[in-house]
Structures are given as C-alpha cells and as structure tokens.
Amino acid sequence: MYTIGQVSELFRLPISTLRYYDKEGLFPNIERVSGIRKFGEKEIETLRVIECLKKSGLEIKQIKQFMQWCVEGSSTYPKRKELFETQKKQVEAEIERMNKVLDMLKFKCWYYGEAMKNGNEDKLSSLSVSDMPSEIREAYLNSHD
Amino acid sequence: MYTIGQVSELFRLPISTLRYYDKEGLFPNIERVSGIRKFGEKEIETLRVIECLKKSGLEIKQIKQFMQWCVEGSSTYPKRKELFETQKKQVEAEIERMNKVLDMLKFKCWYYGEAMKNGNEDKLSSLSVSDMPSEIREAYLNSHD
DNA sequence: TCTTGACATAAAGTTAGGTTTAGGATTTAT
C-alpha cells in the first residue's frame, strides 16, 4: 500500500494530478483510512492503464467510462476489449504519422547541413529530387506525400 | 498562388486556424493583394514545417522563433539545424514510448480475449509471466518496465 | 449593377487538463 506522495514519486506525477484523477473518477472505490487515500496494486495498474490510454489519445472522460466498465464486471469484457482494439489501431496510425514527421526532420537536418557547407541555399533551392542522396530522397518523398 | 480557402482545403485546416497562425507570426511577410492573403509555394512548405514541428512537440511560440530565424538569413543556419536535430531526438524518443504503449494495448487485447473465453478473470489474475504466450509475454514485459 | 460568396479584423469565448490557494486535519519524528 502506497500513500499519494509515494505514488507521486513512483510515477513522477504531481500529487495534484493524482487527486485530480481521483476526483474525475479514475480510481473508483479507492480505499481510504481516516480520509487518507491508500493506493494498492489495483490502483498502480490503473495508473499504468491511465498513462497508456492517455497516450493513445483518449480523454479523461473516456478513461473514466472504461473504469466504470471495470466496476460493472464481466458483462463489459467485450466493450473493454473493443476499446483496446480501437486504441491499438489509433496508436499504429499515430506511429506511422510520427515516422513521416521523423523523415521530414531527417531531411531538414541534411538540408541545413548542406546550407552550412555552402554558406547559402542557392544550390539547394535549384535541387531536384534525383540529385539527393538516396537516404535523404526517401525521407523527402515520404514526408512530402 | 492560393487563397486562404484553397489552402484550408489542401491541408484540411479550418480557415480560422490559418488566420490564427498568421496572427502569431508563422507566415512572416506573406503577400497580400488589397488586404487578401496570397499563399505561395513558400507558405505551403512553411505549413508542412509547422505541422511537422507541432507534432514533434514544439509550441506555436517556438515555431514563430524558427520562422524569425529564416527571415534573419544564413547566419541562423546553425540554430535551425540544431533545432531540427533536437526535435529529431524528441520524436525518436516519442516513437519508442508509443511502441511501449502499443505493447500494453496488445497485452490488454489478449487479456480481454482470454477473459471473454473464460467468462471471468480468475485464471488470469493468478497467471504468472511464464504462462503467457511468448508474443504476449514480450509485450507485457516491455509495457510493465 | 446588384447580389452572393469569400475574404478581412478585433475581441470575446471555449476546452482540456491540470495547478494553485486557502484553510484545515493527521501522522511521524524528536
């Protein structure tokens, strides 16, 4: 069992954030001893799920909905599974988008490296795709549709 | 040359967002004909860079700073290159985190698939890591530190 | 020429996800 301060250190989250999550219903039925929250293994796993669902793009309200399904029991297994399947697809798509962003960044790093060598962008601005090093060309084409 | 409405369709961004970006200084020296904005190739590439830098985690203010560097000329090539190098590292780290999130989601999909087969979580809650299918075990271990 | 649709601005409003503040209660170390 952990106090809110210990959990705060464990997850590197401000105490105020943990209290905010609780107020929003993300720890349904969390145990309290004379008013003080006691975080058990269940709440620790809940926090891991919160971080995961948040990063997958869900809002706090929707995460609360998920926690309510957990309280409702086995009848909501299909809903819960579907939620994770949906978020899995979202994250896969997001990783693809991030790889495109990464390719744009790679291209720009190369671009400014060249600009620094030349002292200007004259040569670069009249550059056609076929004149780029193959790795850079790949990145450029992937990031410019 | 594009009007704001055409750019809005091209990038699927609300017109109000484009005007907001302009107000924030993200299109320095954009051409105007009797008050009406004319978006050229330069502004189109600027928008690609804006989307890229935003997704890499930069705020509008910092993107404005970058656009100012572009106006200042060749003396800011090193700053610009460094910015892209930094954001490249950020995005690489972010993709790693997203892959961890993905592994958590994979595990949870499997978990609720099993729960649905069994009708309850009894078997799952007493499950040790070594009893999981290897692919799921990998995902579980990667997402639980 | 007149109407319609797209453009413009300034300023106020919105939203999510917290954070801070004010005022107490409780626990822990000395």
Add this chain to the structure above:
DNA sequence: ATAAATCCTAAACCTAACTTTATGTCAAGA
C-alpha cells in the same frame, strides 16, 4: 508533547491553441 511533514477539500485560477461572433470589405457571376 510538540513541531514538521504530509495529508485533505473546495474553489479559483491558468494556459495553449483554437473558435466564434460581430461587423465590415472585396470580387465575380447573372
């Protein structure tokens, strides 16, 4: 037993990134 650290709540506050509203200008087709 007392002081310091940690806990509590309710409510006000904050910020970024837009969006909406009110009001007005411009351009192209009938």
